[in-house]
Amino acid sequence: HKPWNNSAEESVNGLAGDPLASQSSSLKPPSEDPSGGESQPGTPLPLPGHSGLSIQEMVAMSPELDTYAITKKVKEVLTDNNLGQRLFGETILGLTQGSVSDLLARPKPWHKLSLKGREPFVRMQLWLQDPHSVEKLMDMKRLEKKGGQQQLKKARVVLGPEEKEALKKAYQQKPYPSPKTIEELASQLNLKTSTVINWFHNYRDFSANISDFDAGLNLCFYSRSRIRRELFIEEIQAAGGVGPGSEGGSPSLRGCKSGEGDSCDGTESEGTVETRQGLGIGLEDHRGTCKDQGMEVESEAGASNNSPAQLDCTTSGLAGPGSSCGQSGLGIFSLTEASSTSSASSTNIPSSGPARNPRDNNLRKKKAANLNNIIHRLEKAASKEDPSEWEF
DNA sequence: TGCAAGTCAATACC
DNA sequence: GGTATTGACTTGCA
Numbered sequence: 163h164k165p166w167n168n169s170a171e172e173s174v175n176g177l178a179g180d181p182l183a184s185q186s187s188s189l190k191p192p193s194e195d196p197s198g199g200e201s202q203p204g205t206p207l208p209l210p211g212h213s214g215l216s217i218q219e220m221v222a223m224s225p226e227l228d229t230y231a232i233t234k235k236v237k238e239v240l241t242d243n244n245l246g247q248r249l250f251g252e253t254i255l256g257l258t259q260g261s262v263s264d265l266l267a268r269p270k271p272w273h274k275l276s277l278k279g280r281e282p283f284v285r286m287q288l289w290l291q292d293p294h295s296v297e298k299l300m301d302m303k304r305l306e307k308k309g310g311q312q313q314l315k316k317a318r319v320v321l322g323p324e325e326k327e328a329l330k331k332a333y334q335q336k337p338y339p340s341p342k343t344i345e346e347l348a349s350q351l352n353l354k355t356s357t358v359i360n361w362f363h364n365y366r367d368f369s370a371n372i373s374d375f376d377a378g379l380n381l382c383f384y385s386r387s388r389i390r391r392e393l394f395i396e397e398i399q400a401a402g403g404v405g406p407g408s409e410g411g412s413p414s415l416r417g418c419k420s421g422e423g424d425s426c427d428g429t430e431s432e433g434t435v436e437t438r439q440g441l442g443i444g445l446e447d448h449r450g451t452c453k454d455q456g457m458e459v460e461s462e463a464g465a466s467n468n469s470p471a472q473l474d475c476t477t478s479g480l481a482g483p484g485s486s487c488g489q490s491g492l493g494i495f496s497l498t499e500a501s502s503t504s505s506a507s508s509t510n511i512p513s514s515g516p517a518r519n520p521r522d523n524n525l526r527k528k529k530a531a532n533l534n535n536i537i538h539r540l541e542k543a544a545s546k547e548d549p550s551e552w553e554f
Numbered sequence: 555t556g557c558a559a560g561t562c563a564a565t566a567c568c
Numbered sequence: 569g570g571t572a573t574t575g576a577c578t579t580g581c582a
Contacts, residue, residue, distance in 0.1 A: 262571095
């Protein structure tokens with residue numbers, strides 16, 4: 163029942179040669195929603211007023227979109243109109259609340275998205291272009307009835323800090339553990355092997371060979387794509403662009419601030435490494451520890467705000483009106499309002515989000531120290547092959 | 555078959 | 569009650 167499965171039946175019109183360019187006529191009224199008025203993830207409303215092209219075709223033909231500008235605008239509209247992510251996700255995108263939250267908070271750059279991954283952004287863009295988008299969602303909200311019975315819930319495994327640390331340590335040593343290693347880990351941590359496997363899948367972003375990278379990076383962790391996305395956003399923020407910082411703090415900081423040591427991704431993809439270099443965040447100067455990508459990068463990134471032009475816009479996907487780099491797609495998906503605020507920097511945070519007050523700074527320092535401590539122990543442990551010798 | 559990307563959905567958090 | 573996080577799962581591809 164994936165949204166993408168039936169979305170091919172949705173049609174669009176007047177897009178030949180200029181995909182997504184036409185202003186949509188309107189979404190169908192809620193009463194015409196095939197789902198019967200109660201949208202579910204997987205049954206997004208039909209695309210507004212286009213016929214002849216499936217959503218996949220539209221996505222394939224779409225020029226590059228400024229995913230960050232789109233999500234920023236969507237967040238604004240939802241907030242301004244008191245519309246929730248769940249309603250928006252289920253009605254417009256065919257996604258669940260959590261997915262919407264993730265997309266809105268950590269949009270990946272267009273060029274890093276697969277066709278499937280681009281689809282929600284195309285839907286968002288079309289929704290933004292619909293002059294009646296808000297009122298229709300409001301109607302949906304009014305019509306929405308409380309759902310039926312709660313399904314039997316499956317217990318969720320919640321890994322403890324020690325387990326996470328041990329897994330990260332194991333990952334650092336062996337991103338692709340053998341079944342035997344997985345079993346050993348599962349046994350030692352008292353977890354199911356499937357949990358360990360899933361954790362590695364989730365944490366792993368790519369099978370990087372650390373020797374392929376700057377030697378200075380090889381003490382840092384690999385990460386899954388969602389962590390890498392956070393770094394991308396932080397880079398935007400650091401570059402002085404319209405970053406998530408403008409709405410209350412970097413998600414990646416959230417990851418590292420949590421003291422869990424997430425987001426410690428030293429083996430970034432080529433693009434991000436370029437970006438970091440472009441930002442003047444000296445990799446060699448911060449080699450070997452995750453602190454440079456957690457707490458401390460923030461201040462350094464902030465210090466780099468003065469040179470946003472150095473940012474590789476093609477890599478970051480930040481290019482747009484007002485940026486120093488051109489972007490092909492924005493002529494069609496113009497969101498100049500959002501992009502024009504690119505002067506926002508990490509120091510320009512609205513009061514709605516976690517402010518960078520002295521108290522926060524102290525907290526950060528405290529957590530940075532804690533993180534360094536963890537790193538120290540991990541580095542120490544890294545020299546020991548036998549997991550039983552790991553010290554946590 | 556293994557991996558990466560994308561998403562779901564339980565639950566923590568505010 | 570809405571949003572963020574994250575373990576689990578699905579899908580598509582090489």
